[in-house]
Amino acid sequence: MDDRPESEPRQERVPAMQQLLDNPFLLLFIGITIPTILYIVWGVMEIASIPVAP
Amino acid sequence: MTAIDVSHSGLAAARAAFRTCRFTGLKVDIAAQRLIMANAVAAVVFLAVGGLMGLLVALTRWPAVHLLPSEWFYLVLTGHGANVLLFWIIFFEIAILYFASAVLLGSRIATPKIAWAAFVLMVAGAIMTNVAVFQGDSSVMFTSYPPMQASPHFYLGLIIFAVGALIGVGIFFATLVVAHGERTYEGSIPLVTFGALTAAIIAVFTLASGAIILVPTWLWSLGLVAEIDPLMYKVVWWGMGHSSQQINVAAHVSVWYAIGALTIGAKPLSEKVSRTAFLLYILFLQLASAHHLLADPGMSATWKIVNTSYLMYLAVLGSLIHGLTVPGALEAAQRRNGYTKGAFEWLRKAPWGNPAFSGMFLSLVMFGFIGGISGVVLGTEQLNLLMHNTIYVPGHFHGTVVAGTTLAFMAMTYYVLPLIFQRDVIWPKLARWQPYLFGMGAGGISLFMMGAGTLGVPRRHWDITLTDAMHPFDLPSGGFLMMGLNGLAAVIAAAGGILYILITVGTVLWGKRLDKGEAPLTFPLHKQAATVAEYGSHATVKLPGTIILVSVFFLSFVLYYFVNWKYLSEIWLLR
Ligand code: HEM
């Protein structure tokens, strides 16, 4: 498959997991989205749907 | 990422001044160094104020002493929470973020001027809130639940502080970009920096939640908003209140790894595994905020359980992984250092006289055994009923945030002083004892408050004899005993805290200067200390000591968990 001479650095494919771990802004995005949706948005929706006392 | 104006960034890069640390060989940006110093000094000042208030609170809750009158008790309790939990810890964390980005990556810090502006905002905010507390109209506890209302500048101070801290976190991200763009490191960032990144990510969510809820609350205190819904407030506020504890966890786990590297040359057993554990924090740790609402009607059981059980346990898994890999990395390093006999020579021959090491190890053990186990118990919906709003809760979090985070940060200070302030630690004999003294006191207050809480003693309560109460109630005498023991432990913790303050301030002012001459360090670094700034693992499975320690931990965990279910089954009359 790879017939380049040994001395040349091979273009290794970086595994997906490492790409994720090496990308601070992707991590930032996920780290904010998950709690915002599961905790804040869902929580606020539950409070908003509590019926008001007559 | 190199899209930032190259000519401008080139100019800034050329202008940055560096020195080379003669102990570690690390390249240190002078601007970053000054910022780390300023933030660390501010942290220690607020610890001194807040710690003293903690002692006053504990002495008031010691039934035989009952020091302060009730108005002062609630004032001081409010000041204690804000000064230690928010100001001490977050100032120190900003110092850690600057250290883990600029220093460990050998980069200049991004926009030092803005970083100074952030620092000024944080100081101004912290002072403003303290002024409000001391004026006496804001004894609302640091949680400031409406409908209790504080003075407007109580909230405004917190908002300004949070904005400053958020800018500091932004500088951390910007420094990552600068270091990447200017290629100051190769490959992936070191593990300690990755841990700091985890803390920074959680911090963005934390500080944003804080701003979102405190701004309307501030407007409400000014009379511009008619009402703040108490439940809505609690949900969003705990997005800050709880998540900020998770910044602490990510930060002090990074500190554990860093001190392991600095004192005994420890490398992670597996970069991949440790990073994945941090990733679990990023993904799930913040959801645990919901455990503060387990007793609130209005939130559905589904919301509570999804957030605090199913997903949160994945974050607990992250902690269990660190609980294995940190001692594992220490054992592996000590075995490389030649301590290979039996299961525990590595631990017996560890540098116990070095306060950085002893503080780190005590923090690791107490965070796991006291803070960690009690946290999982409290965070379980059914078991929460047993201890909700008792003094068990402060017992638990003094195990995490005092015996864990505060002790770890104290330990780190013994290297911040020589490596960043370039002053050798004064009073080495006393410094050697400081972590043990503070650790014993912190462990004590945690355990005794937990004990008292198990017996029903409420938290935030000035008089547990309930003399003036309409419905008299007799708490078991064991509860009073526990509160007395808590007072004693508080005196020990305060002694350890005061010693820390004296050593730190004394060293900054009068410690032997290390920037000139060849003087060695009083508490030496390992010869491979520079590994703290490198990517790389040392994989090994020959860790008998760690396996034993971790098994003891699991056994205690399981036993304690089931004891509590048993206890619940006895008082829950659902037969
Ligand atoms: C000398 C060391 C300390 C002592 C003796 C101490 C003692 C106490 C006591 C007795 C309480 C009151 C519990 C109650 O009445 O409900 C308390 C509350 C608290 N402590 Fe500490 N503490 C110390 C250090 C710290 C540190 C370093 C932190 C944070 C990093 C901390 C965070 C808190 C918080 C957040 C509260 C709750 C305040 C509230 O309920 O509003 N403490 N502490």
Ligand SMILES: [Cu+2]
């Ligand atoms: Cu919490």
